[in-house]
Amino acid sequence: MGGEILRPDRAGPEDVVLAWEGQDVLAVRLPQLADSLDRILAALERSHGMPLAALDRKAKQSVVRNLEARGAFSVRHGVETVAGALGVSRFTVYNYLNREKAAKGE
Incomplete structure (x- = not known):
């Protein structure tokens, strides 16, 4: 789909932040x-x-x-x-x- 993986601290309000055991590990920016x-x-x-x-x-x-x-x-x-x-x-x-x-x- 063309998503982009980011560090969690670079996530914007529309990005999806993924957590593991209570810690944010990465963010995904989905395309429009x-x-x-x-x-x-x-x-x-x-x-x-x-x-x-x-x-x-x-x-x-x-x-x-x-x-x-x-x-x-x-x-x-x-x-x-x-x-x-x-x-x-x-x-x-x-x-x-x-x-x-x-x-x-x-």
């Missing part, structure tokens, strides 16, 4: 969610071996399902970011999401 989405999209491109925009419709729908399971659409501008990576409109991404929910009976 938007940065994580970019990393997830890059990893998906690597796993498919091509730009996401070059995938066929079925593969793009699979990517959207995968991203939804990872919480990608809870990130601000997540739909727009994903639509740009897939080379489709926001409307298309929402259609993929709605089809998935309809298939699950939600």
Whole structure:
């Protein structure tokens, strides 16, 4: 996910400090969610071996399902970011999401 390990004395208010037997031993700085989405999209491109925009419709729908399971659409501008990576409109991404929910009976 791209986290960074820090000494506990360098931890900021958003960092996670880990303790062992009552002593702070290290801190972890997690990346911003938007940065994580970019990393997830890059990893998906690597796993498919091509730009996401070059995938066929079925593969793009699979990517959207995968991203939804990872919480990608809870990130601000997540739909727009994903639509740009897939080379489709926001409307298309929402259609993929709605089809998935309809298939699950939600």
